Amino acid sequence: MNLMLLPPGQRVLPPTGRVLKRGERLLEPDVYVIDVDGRPAVVKDYGRYRWTPLSPLARLLVRREARVLRLLRGWRHAPALLGTIGGLALGIEFIPGVAPGEATIEAGAAVFQQLRGAVAALHDAGITHNDLHPANVLISGGTPVLIDFASAVRTPRWLRWLPPVRELRRSDLANVLKMRQRITGQPPSRQEAAAMAPPGWVEAIRTGWKRVYRRFKGRSG
Ligand SMILES: Nc1ncnc2c1ncn2[C@@H]1O[C@H](COP(=O)(O)OP(=O)(O)O)[C@@H](O)[C@H]1O
Ligand SMILES: [Mg+2]
Known part of the structure; x- marks a missing residue:
């Protein structure tokens, strides 16, 4: 595909490219739409890190996201990977969709049901x-599509039972319920709330961390 033919590492933002997001925070890419053979494609471009000490990390993010998208090829709840460009950018299928908040409330309940199913299927494939x-998340023709797999983690089957991995799955599902509540107003059922409550050890780490942080701030402030 044409994206592969671009000179390695070149910032491919064309004058007509519609910018979806400017990378402002640390290790955030510029995200924009380009035209590939008459069809829109999204580019996630970490090119501003070229020749900087963070370049290996940016390359790692590109490789990791590309690997997950490759694994999910053909799945209707993730965009297709078009290719990587010079190690510092990804080309991804453009999903013509709206943010969940923009879908109507009626569509919302059904969409969230699908979203939960999609996240469960992702977890079954060993990915959080x-x-x-x-x-x-984009809603495209009534179907939720997950985007931005930069933080995704793939766990080998024999490690999936480990508590930290279970915690990642729980946290993904809790985020879906939080989104549902914020957008449709539907609170988690008692059963959902119980299943989504963080386990004791997570709370203990959280409380411990807050205590250390407060002490540190107290000393330095
Ligand atoms: N495949 C896509 N199709 C349509 N819009 C997209 C696509 N990928 C990203 N976007 C838009 O660009 C924004 C930023 O992309 P994202 O992958 O989330 O980057 P970041 O890692 O910086 O958050 C998304 O919130 C979404 O609005
Ligand atoms: Mg994002």
Whole structure:
């Protein structure tokens, strides 16, 4: 595909490219739409890290996201990977969709049911998304599509029972329920709330961390 023919590492933003997001925070890519053979494609471009000490990390993010998208090829709840460009950018199928908040409330309930199913299927494939929020989900023709697999983790089958991995799955599903509540107003049922409550050890780490942080701030402030 044409994206592969671009000179390695070149910033491919064409004058007509519609910018979807400017990378402003650390290790955030520029995200824009380009035209490939008359069809729109999304480019996630970490080119601004070229020749910087963070370049290996940016390349790692590109490789990791590409690997997950490759594994999910053909799945209707993820965009197709078109290719990587010079190690610092990804070309991804453009999903013509709206953010979950923009879908109507009626569509919302059904869409969230599908979204839960999609996240469960992702987990069955051994992948956790780890960054589920409204900006990383698009609703396209009534189907939720997950985007932004930069934080996703793939776990080998024999490690999936480990508590930290279970915690990642729980946290993904809790984020779906949080989104559903925020957008449709539907609170989690008692059963869902019980299943989504963080286990004791997560709470203990959270409380411990807050205590250390407060002490540190108290000393330095
Ligand atoms: N495949 C896509 N199709 C349509 N829009 C997309 C696609 N990928 C990303 N976007 C848009 O660009 C934004 C940023 O992309 P994202 O992959 O989430 O980057 P980041 O890792 O910086 O959050 C998304 O919130 C979404 O609005
Ligand atoms: Mg994102």
